[in-house]
Amino acid sequence: xxxxxxxxxxxxxxxxxxxxxxxxxxxxxxxxxxxxxxxxxxxxxxxxxxxxxxxxxxxxxxxxxxxxxxxxxxxxxxxxx
Amino acid sequence: xxxxxxxxxxxxxxxxxxxxxxxxxxxxxxxxxxxxxxxxxxxxxxxxxxxxxxxxxxxxxxxxxxxxxxxxxxxxxxxxxxxxxxxxxxxxxxxxxxxxxxxxxxxxxxxxxxxxxxxxxxxxxxxxxxxxxxxxxxxxxxxxxxxxxxxxxxxxxxxxxxxxxxxxxxxxxxxxxxxxxxxxxxxxxxxxxxxxxxxxxxxxxxxxxxxxxxxxxxxxxxxxxxxxxxxxxxxxxxxxxxxxxxxxxxxxxxxxxxxxxxxxxxxxxxxxxxxx
Amino acid sequence: xxxxxxxxxxxxxxxxxxxxxxxxxxxxxxxxxxxxxxxxxxxxxxxxxxxxxxxxxxxxxxxxxxxxxxxxxxxxxxxxxxxxxxxxxxxxxxxxxxxxxxxxxxxxxxxxxxxxxxxxxxxxxxxxxx
Numbered sequence: 001x002x003x004x005x006x007x008x009x010x011x012x013x014x015x016x017x018x019x020x021x022x023x024x025x026x027x028x029x030x031x032x033x034x035x036x037x038x039x040x041x042x043x044x045x046x047x048x049x050x051x052x053x054x055x056x057x058x059x060x061x062x063x064x065x066x067x068x069x070x071x072x073x074x075x076x077x078x079x080x081x
Numbered sequence: 082x083x084x085x086x087x088x089x090x091x092x093x094x095x096x097x098x099x100x101x102x103x104x105x106x107x108x109x110x111x112x113x114x115x116x117x118x119x120x121x122x123x124x125x126x127x128x129x130x131x132x133x134x135x136x137x138x139x140x141x142x143x144x145x146x147x148x149x150x151x152x153x154x155x156x157x158x159x160x161x162x163x164x165x166x167x168x169x170x171x172x173x174x175x176x177x178x179x180x181x182x183x184x185x186x187x188x189x190x191x192x193x194x195x196x197x198x199x200x201x202x203x204x205x206x207x208x209x210x211x212x213x214x215x216x217x218x219x220x221x222x223x224x225x226x227x228x229x230x231x232x233x234x235x236x237x238x239x240x241x242x243x244x245x246x247x248x249x250x251x252x253x254x255x256x257x258x259x260x261x262x263x264x265x266x267x268x269x270x271x272x273x274x275x276x277x278x279x280x281x282x283x284x285x286x287x288x289x290x291x292x293x294x295x296x297x298x299x300x301x302x303x304x305x306x307x308x309x310x311x312x313x314x315x316x317x318x319x320x321x322x323x324x325x326x327x328x329x330x331x332x333x334x335x336x337x338x339x340x341x342x343x344x345x346x347x348x349x350x351x352x353x354x355x356x357x
Numbered sequence: 358x359x360x361x362x363x364x365x366x367x368x369x370x371x372x373x374x375x376x377x378x379x380x381x382x383x384x385x386x387x388x389x390x391x392x393x394x395x396x397x398x399x400x401x402x403x404x405x406x407x408x409x410x411x412x413x414x415x416x417x418x419x420x421x422x423x424x425x426x427x428x429x430x431x432x433x434x435x436x437x438x439x440x441x442x443x444x445x446x447x448x449x450x451x452x453x454x455x456x457x458x459x460x461x462x463x464x465x466x467x468x469x470x471x472x473x474x475x476x477x478x479x480x481x482x483x484x485x486x487x
Contacts, residue, residue, distance in 0.1 A: 014373065049447075055247055055452065058255065067458060073348070074466055107370045107414065110436055161463075340455075
């Protein structure tokens with residue numbers, strides 16, 4: 001892969017990871033974590049791990065975001081840090 | 082606490098980065114990870130199992146034990162979610178909500194009374210989350226069969242393309258979660274009741290273990306699919322391919338049922354009356 | 358100068374994986390909210406999976422699906438295909454990760470039902486009072 005694009009995806013992954021931990025809204029945190037998973041899936045597809053990327057696209061970006069939203073819906077949306 | 086945590090993280094990170102000096106370069110074909118056992122898997126997979134996708138053949142055949150107990154872990158996670166959250170005291174909600182489709186009026190019906198379910202112009206709904214979006218409902222109705230068809234394709238075609246039991250099972254589960262979100266949980270539970278879900282999760286694990294035990298009965302090692310050749314009347318290489326398929330189906334069923342079980346329990350806090 | 362550049366090009370991927378891993382670890386240690394801790398745990402898991410997958414990467418190789426079934430000829434060379442072993446291990450790890458995530462969230466929901474908050478310090482205070 002072109003190394004500039006590779007570096008762009010890597011920095012986006014790091015940015016999404018930091019954002020998911022820093023944002024005060026837990027629902028936003030869940031959505032950012034979904035974006036993080038999707039970027040990770042792109043990274044794995046680039047590395048030739050097609051099966052792993054497929055699993056992550058279905059599991060990490062899809063089902064775990066739904067689980068997070070379901071849990072946040074029944075608890076609270078606010079967080080102090 | 083923040084400062085202490087930051088210090089710990091900094092020190093650990095510095096040690097790990099210092100350790101990367103000993104690593105092989107990124108993408109080096111001669112790194113120790115890829116010279117010992119993996120060349121054998123790649124060179125022999127087509128010859129021994131007639132499965133071109135090396136990931137599938139290693140997952141279900143060469144390392145079948147590993148995957149069997151991973152499936153058991155998923156089953157155990159589903160059961161522990163059920164044990165943690167499920168409330169049995171109030172088995173069913175006292176009242177159910179229905180909406181009259183023509184006027185948009187919402188009515189509340191006490192259970193054991195005559196329910197308007199049979200009438201065409203009423204739809205069931207959740208009391209907290211009341212989507213009245215025709216586009217959403219119709220679109221999901223259209224999409225769900227295609228998602229399920231794609232999931233079956235992913236499970237069945239895992240030998241030749243990326244995919245397999247885990248991915249297909251998750252997609253199959255996601256289609257039913259989509260049904261529970263876009264309509265309401267009761268209609269999703271009417272399609273697959275909770276009891277059936279638990280049965281399916283157990284069935285998936287037993288299909289996997291049962292395939293292994295069948296090999297044992299046919300006079301070979303546990304999960305050595307070549308023994309199934311006599312049963313299916315094919316040559317041993319083809320039998321291994323068939324055994325991998327059976328195992329993938331078991332994994333798919335178990336993963337699907339577990340995902341839906343976890344979602345139902347999380348989304349309703351274990352009451353299983355209404356979803357998000 | 359060129360030596361340093363070579364080292365950076367060969368290793369910068371690993372450094373970014375370690376950065377991600379440390380972000381996750383910081384989330385688990387220092388964040389006060391339980392859901393944030395679970396997010397941190399998931400980030401940590403994904404970073405480790407990323408590291409394992411990158412271990413199987415081979416420059417100039419293709420995905421681990423043998424091409425002879427799709428019409429290619431000649432002997433199968435292991436150098437032409439990416440190492441499938443880390444992929445298999447990590448594929449199962451991802452699915453187990455989502456199941457443990459479900460259990461962790463179930464525990465968080467249970468804690469919220471009992472204490473009415475997700476903040477760690479408030480929960481500890483309530484435990485100390487009672």
